[in-house]
Amino acid sequence: MFRYKTITMKKLLIIIALFGMINQNYAQQLKIFPLFSVSSYQKFLSGVGYGIGYEVYLKSHNKTGLSFEHSINPTDYTYVFGSDADGKDYHRAVKPKNQKFSFSTYYSFNLYNSNKSNFFLGAKFGINYFKINEKITERQSDEIDTHTYTSRSWKNNKIGLGLTLEYERKVLDDKLSLSFTTEPAFIFLSKFGLIGSSVPPLVGFLTFKLNILFNLQKSFGTS
Numbered sequence: 001m002f003r004y005k006t007i008t009m010k011k012l013l014i015i016i017a018l019f020g021m022i023n024q025n026y027a028q029q030l031k032i033f034p035l036f037s038v039s040s041y042q043k044f045l046s047g048v049g050y051g052i053g054y055e056v057y058l059k060s061h062n063k064t065g066l067s068f069e070h071s072i073n074p075t076d077y078t079y080v081f082g083s084d085a086d087g088k089d090y091h092r093a094v095k096p097k098n099q100k101f102s103f104s105t106y107y108s109f110n111l112y113n114s115n116k117s118n119f120f121l122g123a124k125f126g127i128n129y130f131k132i133n134e135k136i137t138e139r140q141s142d143e144i145d146t147h148t149y150t151s152r153s154w155k156n157n158k159i160g161l162g163l164t165l166e167y168e169r170k171v172l173d174d175k176l177s178l179s180f181t182t183e184p185a186f187i188f189l190s191k192f193g194l195i196g197s198s199v200p201p202l203v204g205f206l207t208f209k210l211n212i213l214f215n216l217q218k219s220f221g222t223s
Contacts, residue, residue, distance in 0.1 A: 011018055013176040027057040028216040030201060033181075037207040041189070041200060042079070043098050043132060047071035051209065061110040063120065069102040069207075089141040094134050101129040106164050120166040127188055130155040155199075160187040166211075174215050 031053035042195050049071025057063045078093045108122030126163050132153045139146040162185025170177045190199040 005067065021095040022134075025061075029055050029057070029177075030216060031055060031065070031067070031211050032213045032214075033209040033211040035069060035071060035207055035209045037100075037205055039073075039206075040204040042077045043094075043096060043134070044073045044130075044203075044205070045075045045077060045098060047100060047164070049100075053211075061113050061118075062108060062109070064107045065105070067102075069100075069104070069105045069108070071100045073098045073100070091139055091141050093137045095136075096132075096134045098133060099131040101131075102126050102160065103128075104160070108164060108166065116170050118166075118168040120164070120168070122164045122166075124160075124162045124164045124183065124185065126160040126185070127161075128158040128160050130189075149211075155189065158187050158189055160185050162186065162205075163194075168211075168213070176212040177215065179211040179213060181207075181211060183207045 012025070031051075033051050033053075035051055036047070037044075037049075049069060051067055051069035053065050053067035055063050055065035058168065059196060060194050073096055076093070076095050078091065080089055080091050095190050096189050102122055104126035106124040107121035110118055111121055112119040132155070134151045136151055137146050137148045137160050162183055164181060164183045166179050166181040168177050168179035187203050187205060188201065189203045192201045
């Protein structure tokens with residue numbers, strides 16, 4: 001796990017550096033944020049985490065950016081399922097420590113631009129990685145004896161598509177800003193029509209972020 005995180009962070013820093021050199025004639029800013037997310041997928045019902053982003057303001061006052069996000073889902077869940085092996089029902093209680101890693105790029109249109117605030121609406125594309133780590137307690141529905149085990153796995157290179165809505169407010173002239181972001185998204189988690197799989201093909205996420213933006217240049221939208 002440590003090696004995986006080291007490799008991905010190195011890739012992120014290299015991409016940001018290249019992105020910055022290519023766009024050095026435009027205003028740029030660094031974004032850091034805590035996040036909270038909810039999902040339609042029970043393994044990621046609710047998550048908390050953090051992220052870092054790099055953004056470039058264009059002449060049109062629109063912006064484009066790159067971001068990395070990491071969140072952890074600690075929400076317990078239970079469900080009942082029928083076994084194909086013996087035809088009996090089983091009760092399963094799950095204590096997850098599941099994690100989600102996302103690398104994204106986005107383009108946002110500035111719908112409202114003033115000296116103090118901006119409102120952006122844009123599209124977002126991402127590649128997602130899921131680390132599943134769950135402690136599972138299982139029993140037959142009409143029995144009291146239980147069986148406990150741990151399930152661990154990775155789901156890699158899952159494509160996500162979504163929208164990003166952001167309200168930004170300048171705090172210290174062109175040096176520091178705060179913003180709030182709402183991002184609805186869908187992630188393609190498994191193949192459609194896959195028989196016998198408990199993993200849904202499409203999963204919905206809704207993420208909220210409180211952003212601190214450090215402006216790396218004094219003037220925006222200029223070349």
